[in-house]
Amino acid sequence: MINTLYRLVSPKHIEIYYEELDLSDETVLVRPTYLSICKADQRYYQGTREPEILEKKLPMALIHEGIGEVVYDGTGSFTPGEVVAMIPNTPTEVVDTIGENYLPTSKFRSSGFDGYLQDYVAFNPNRLVKIEADLNPLVASFTELVSVSVHSILRMDQFAHQGKDVLGVWGDGTVGYITALLLKIFYPHARVLVFGKNQDKLSYFTFADEAYLVSEVPPDVVVDQAFECVGGQKSQLAIEQIIRRIQPEGTISLLGVSEYPVPINTRMILEKGLRIYGSSRSSREDFEKSIEILETYPEVTDYLENLVVAVIRVRTIKDIHHAFERDYQLNFGKTVLIWDK
């Protein structure tokens, strides 16, 4: 079959490409249905990545968050019509000591190869996780982002000592929101404190036990474990505050991406015996756990739906541009594309 791909060829310039697809017995074909724009896609679209990176990676179809419908399965793993979450991380080997999302040989959709802006996307069946057809598709569209938070929480559970009574999340954006919300599910008895810079954004965190402006945190507030979901140069201030506010021997999960090196107060890390670890992307297990949570806790889905602030039906390339521009203007939340192209 001749598949149609909508690739970014240069910033803000998308063109149609065609590629042959085989209906083989190793392939599952998925028709994307609901897609969500990630900040990483937006950086490619706006051209804010380094020119050498753009030169190397484009042309490339964007978007790595989404769900779709199985239209063909040569492997017999799915029935056509089933709804699936698509896993963008694509390992090429198995190493027992390294997670699939940390293997340098793994490829990632809309980063190392084409993302979901295609008529049909071909997958190995282990890159798809079935979801209930009645799961809210607007929320399911960003399962990948949920799985990134799940991944960081599962790592914290693995690395942290027993003290998990007070959990702190720094960052009042989408990742902070999802991470804080999921912490309430994983640790229902813990107090979840959120630290942000913007009162408007913090007002979304209604489920949190406390939401503080970083400039107005009372002196006695401390946390047992912390999550940094800020990113960029501002993550320096966030990490600094975390180091001050965290109990000795606590763990700090870094989720925020920064294009620049971030200075860290190592003296205090040593003094307090802190453990800082990176957390990036996610694995199939994280997807499965995320979907289990979405299907088990309808209130989580409701909270997450509040993150969806723009829904755009896409049937032309012009609509794709509109979606990215609309998303770029958002102060908070997610843009979901209903993929009718």
Added chain:
Amino acid sequence: MIFAAILAGGTGTRMGNVEKPKQYMLLGDKPIIVHTIEKFFVNQKFEKILVLCPKTWIKPTMDLVNTYIGDNNRIEVIEGGKLRNDTIMNAVAYVEEHYQVDEDFILVTHDSVRPFLTHRIIEENIEYAQRYGACDTVIPASDTIVESVDGESISSIPNRGQMYQGQTPQSFRILKLKELYQSLSMEEKLILTDAAKIFVIRGEKVRLVEGEVDNIKITYPYDLKVANVILRGEEE
């Protein structure tokens, strides 16, 4: 219920000295017709995909389906007719023979030599045929269309803003299509160049579906060259 009719009746008289009909020539790694059939096959809305081809090509077409798509019960290869609309009526007859046809039955007809159609075009054909009874896939005309009745001088130059180039699919409610076709006289049938005209002649509305420039019809050897360039991309 929705059916696809892939029209592969032509024997490629315009394709130059080729040994086989143009739809069986290779585009990339596969015959053109296989690419086209696959595009409909992966759309689960189709109850059956009917492939209508010349009698002597029925078996070879079945072989190609088995080789590239595998054994399945959704693709039927049957004989086409003498003219385009005869072929479409063969598809209608097949559906009537095997199903209790009601007014919701839809037929999406498509040229086997247009393998670049997209998912959206198919979906909108289904949607518009269901909603309006008939639809035709078109793109705005890029060249000025000149009419010449005698073939020697211009008789009129229509406003280009109102001109479109017809592509396929063309999609219809099956019962309505049959009813209108049967109401035509022999003279009327002879001037039909495509199925949408059956509706237009009888004053029935045919909705436009926005096509794509790349949804080309591979008719001449030049088209096949263009198709290969489209498929390979500019960098090669």
